Amino acid sequence: MRMDMTMKIRTFFYTFGQGIRNLFRNLGYTLASVATITACLFLFGMFFSVLINFRHIMLQAEENVSVTVFFNEGVTEEDIQLLKIGIEEREEVASVTFTTADEAWEDFAQRFPEGFTEGFLENPLEGSDNLEIFLSDVSKQPELVSFLKNVDIVREVNYSEITANALSGANRLLTYASMIIIAILLIVSVFLINNTVATGIANHRDEIEIMKYVGATDFFVRAPYVFEGLLIGIIGSMVPLVLTYYIYNMAVEVISSRYSMLTGILQFLPVNDVFYYLVPISVILGVGIGFGGSMFTVKRHLKV
């Protein structure tokens, strides 16, 4: 058989040429589906940018969520150090710091004017040796707390349930919401590509029929349409990325200049950090929608 290289290259160029030709022959539909994918991925990009910043801010907040443990009287430092090692080994724990009563008092004293603490002969914070535990996953706080409460040397566990709950709740909500939105966008886009490619196929029925009579292979008939969908997907993912890039930078600039008091609290991610994730996701989505959508349509409408 001489299905050699030149033949493959010729097929490739034919497919390429026909795919592009289809885009233009069907310009109205092409523009409509590029616009829809653009709109979908643009929305997705915006949503993603907000989401990733929100998560960034929340992660910072989570880092400050801590559980503090105080101990019974007479518990030795060795006991506490031993417990610290045990806690550090737990999955949800990011770090543990040990503060003795004396350190606590010094820390306290430093916040007051010189001489304020002079009247005290003994450490008034006696017995306030403590461990401060920072979590890597705030949703696991209840498990950690119940574990700590059952340790016999522990007198008291201080924690804020509300903060932890609010944070992990918001986190979950955002994850679900983003998944649903992505699913909807995917469906809408696939539907549109499906329509565009199906229209193209319907418009070229006669041509496809003749191709089959002359002995074109399935691949030869189908490839241009799949390629057309792929191109729509690629263009539809590039346009919103460019748009998002500029809008993101503008938004960050406007927010930080107009609400300058927020900048201390809200640390926005630089655009490159956002795009580090957004570019591959968008391109994969665009290509996936384009390729998958047209493949599906071609399989359904182009029984060769």
Added chain:
Amino acid sequence: MFPAPRAHSYRNHEQNRLTLRCGMEKNMAGISDEIVISLRNVSKQYTREAPAVNHANLEVREGEFVFITGETGSGKSTLIKLIMHELQATEGEINVLGYDLNRIRHGKIPKFRRNLGIVFQDFRLLRDRNVYENVAFAQRIIQVPGDRMKRNVLEILDMVGMADKYKRKVTQLSGGEQQRVALARALVNKPFILLADEPTGNLDAETAWEIMQLIERVNRDFGTTVIVVTHDKAIVDRMQKRVIEMKQGEIVRDDALTQEQDYSYDYDDSYDYQDVDADGYDYED
């Protein structure tokens, strides 16, 4: 009676051409004893009603020219579609060029089809392309290199008398011209078999005759086996070829026997083929 079919020897497509073109004994009319189409007890039932083709038996040899006639709805188009494997038989065996069409793999159909040239009553040209592109289309599909394609297309357009109009949009052609282009497209890949379903159905008598002369020339000069479905009694009578008549799905007449004498009578030496060209062949002479 027909000799035992030897269609199996067509299995290899390339070898096939060689065998057909050089190796076979042919009689005066260019017909070998190689059977290229064989139908055995073939029926096609679209619905539960009477079958469109009913227990048809048919054998066509390489180089033959066969007319299929019959009243409307008698199953002529269905028979052609069975041969080109657009339809599958509900019953019986169809063998075309060594392909067993009941068992042909889907992936092999394109390869099979490349042996056929197909012409329809309604031309089926690509309306958004010019004459050249319509013919070249068939060559692109089988991926003929550019320079060779150009040569082939212009050559075949010349043969059908459309070379000077190769740049015309097909919408600006007369019916007869469109059918010439369609014929060129069917022939440009040098098929073994030409299947034509009412190729002259939309044309006036004179144009119809010209097209028919072209098809005959293809049969004679290229050795292409030709099957033409037609209503045109005048043409059938005049051409003196094998005629198969269908009625309610059955083949009710097949006069393969008269061919030999007809050919010798039809093509005596004084017959000048070169007069059959695009600008009209005066058949009233």
